[in-house]
Amino acid sequence: MIRSAKITNFRCLRDVEVTFEPLTVLVGPNASGKTTLLQALTPDASWGPSETWQKRGERPVEIALSIDGRGLVALPSGGLQYRVMRLDLEALRRPNQVHVAHELSADGANLTSAFATLPRTSQAEVARQLCGLVPVFSDVDAPPFSSGHLRLRFRDRWAPSVDYSPNDVSDGTMLVMALLVLQHQKTPVDVLAIEEPERGLHPWLLGEVIKVLRAMTKGEGVPRKMQIILATHSAELLEFVEPHEVRFFGRDTTDGSVRVQEAPTRTPEWCAAFDEYRRSLGEAWLSGGLGGVPGA
Amino acid sequence: MTHRVVLYAEGAGERRGTLSMLPAPGEALPEEALGAGHILVRRALERACGVPPAATRFEAPLRLRGRMASGSDLHDGISLRKLLTWFNRSQQPHLAVVLVDADGDSQRKRRLEAYVATLPCAKVIAVAVQEFEAWLLADVKAIQATLGSHRPFVGPAEKLAPRVAKDELNAWIAASPSAAEQGGDPSDLRRAIAGRCDLDVLTRECPAFADFVSDLRSC
Numbered sequence: 108m109i110r111s112a113k114i115t116n117f118r119c120l121r122d123v124e125v126t127f128e129p130l131t132v133l134v135g136p137n138a139s140g141k142t143t144l145l146q147a148l149t150p151d152a153s154w155g156p157s158e159t160w161q162k163r164g165e166r167p168v169e170i171a172l173s174i175d176g177r178g179l180v181a182l183p184s185g186g187l188q189y190r191v192m193r194l195d196l197e198a199l200r201r202p203n204q205v206h207v208a209h210e211l212s213a214d215g216a217n218l219t220s221a222f223a224t225l226p227r228t229s230q231a232e233v234a235r236q237l238c239g240l241v242p243v244f245s246d247v248d249a250p251p252f253s254s255g256h257l258r259l260r261f262r263d264r265w266a267p268s269v270d271y272s273p274n275d276v277s278d279g280t281m282l283v284m285a286l287l288v289l290q291h292q293k294t295p296v297d298v299l300a301i302e303e304p305e306r307g308l309h310p311w312l313l314g315e316v317i318k319v320l321r322a323m324t325k326g327e328g329v330p331r332k333m334q335i336i337l338a339t340h341s342a343e344l345l346e347f348v349e350p351h352e353v354r355f356f357g358r359d360t361t362d363g364s365v366r367v368q369e370a371p372t373r374t375p376e377w378c379a380a381f382d383e384y385r386r387s388l389g390e391a392w393l394s395g396g397l398g399g400v401p402g403a
Numbered sequence: 404m405t406h407r408v409v410l411y412a413e414g415a416g417e418r419r420g421t422l423s424m425l426p427a428p429g430e431a432l433p434e435e436a437l438g439a440g441h442i443l444v445r446r447a448l449e450r451a452c453g454v455p456p457a458a459t460r461f462e463a464p465l466r467l468r469g470r471m472a473s474g475s476d477l478h479d480g481i482s483l484r485k486l487l488t489w490f491n492r493s494q495q496p497h498l499a500v501v502l503v504d505a506d507g508d509s510q511r512k513r514r515l516e517a518y519v520a521t522l523p524c525a526k527v528i529a530v531a532v533q534e535f536e537a538w539l540l541a542d543v544k545a546i547q548a549t550l551g552s553h554r555p556f557v558g559p560a561e562k563l564a565p566r567v568a569k570d571e572l573n574a575w576i577a578a579s580p581s582a583a584e585q586g587g588d589p590s591d592l593r594r595a596i597a598g599r600c601d602l603d604v605l606t607r608e609c610p611a612f613a614d615f616v617s618d619l620r621s622c
Binding site for chain 2: 342357360370371374376377379380381383384390391393394395396397398400401402
């Protein structure tokens with residue numbers, strides 16, 4: 108598990124130190140550095156002068172991670188299985204050529220193959236979970252669609268003879284399907300970062316998705332514990348995580364460099380202040396008092 | 404020493420300058436973002452507490468689910484307490500001013516003060532009778548000098564029925580040649596009146612403003 112990252116001189120991350128939990132949520136306005144941070148954590152990437160602070164190239168990019176069992180590790184370095192998922196709602200719907208896919212690709216374009224490659228028990232588990240979360244369906248499978256291709260098929264809960272193709276189902280359904288398949292990767296990663304997991308999801312469903320992801324951080328239902336980092340704009344999502352799990356991203360108004368703040372949960376005034384907000388982290392965030400809002 | 408102040412006011416007429424996108428809470432509001440309410444509060448602070456205008460730094464206020472608080476938000480105890488609660492003591496301003504209209508409710512000030520009495524920040528609840536525009540109407544000479552127009556005297560500012568002061572000020576601004584010169588945006592004219600009005604006249608004509616100054620002194 109990554110405990111912390113110190114990033115210097117990388118794009119807008121001029122001098123940033125971020126700590127991580129088993130489940131960490133990054134929030135902030137557009138262009139506040141969340142995606143840049145996820146890129147910075149890529150273990151084996153090396154960055155040239157054009158990736159330095161304000162493209163000055165005066166000093167090199169320096170990224171150091173504190174990792175359990177390995178101490179301080181300067182990047183690039185091998186050994187950490189890290190993946191950033193930017194699930195593409197169009198790509199998720201594509202029929203896939205028949206092939207073995209033990210890993211879901213970053214954009215999810217091989218979702219059908221990744222699902223079809225799972226053992227039957229895992230497929231059944233994914234179908235069971237999906238139908239629990241999106242209870243308009245009673246089953247999902249991936250039958251042949253045309254020569255050499257597979258396509259996901261969703262069965263209507265009330266009309267068993269009626270099926271739906273990916274183009275007929277909601278964005279949220281496709282996204283949930285992809286997140287559920289992630290649990291069954293043959294080679295699970297150490298750190299999984301997911302950008303905007305809330306897209307298209309009803310707020311109630313968000314809580315269930317967070318439960319699935321949190322279980323993965325505990326090693327439940329997956330071969331081993333997986334650290335998860337989410338980047339989001341969703342105040343609703345924050346209602347399902349703990350204040351200490353959130354990092355608030357904003358820009359320094361003097362030079363545009365990224366500032367990362369944590370909720371001041373250890374201060375004496377935190378509990379009383381949070382109570383005023385009825386312990387709604389989403390509302391507390393949108394007050395602007397925690398950072399991570401436009402103009403910060 | 405910088406005196407950090409946050410102002411909550413009912414409407415855009417009191418709090419809005421010419422800046423469309425305000426800074427994040429805790430950041431300083433630039434001069435062009437200040438509304439007539441800010442200008443009056445700054446002058447009242449100088450009068451009551453001797454704070455030089457240049458030392459008053461207005462900061463962007465907290466929001467309610469991302470939107471600027473206004474009107475009924477400030478009359479609601481739960482919302483008002485949120486707006487006067489900062490998560491970090493270092494972010495808490497030296498003073499928070501809540502400027503609302505009485506709108507015929509003689510108990511409003513007492514009630515709002517009771518809502519927030521237990522909060523740790525320094526705060527003053529200012530209730531204009533019947534509305535903030537009455538304070539801008541109080542010094543007729545300042546209005547005439549600012550707007551370059553004349554209108555018949557409608558009566559003591561705080562004796563006007565609810566909405567009369569608002570309508571009267573709007574009518575005055577609409578008739579002003581200065582309004583046409585400035586593209587019809589009344590914000591600058593309201594700010595100019597707030598900056599020019601004689602505080603002695605305002606204190607004399609508007610007991611609610613006098614109370615506000617007195618509250619600032621004892622805060």
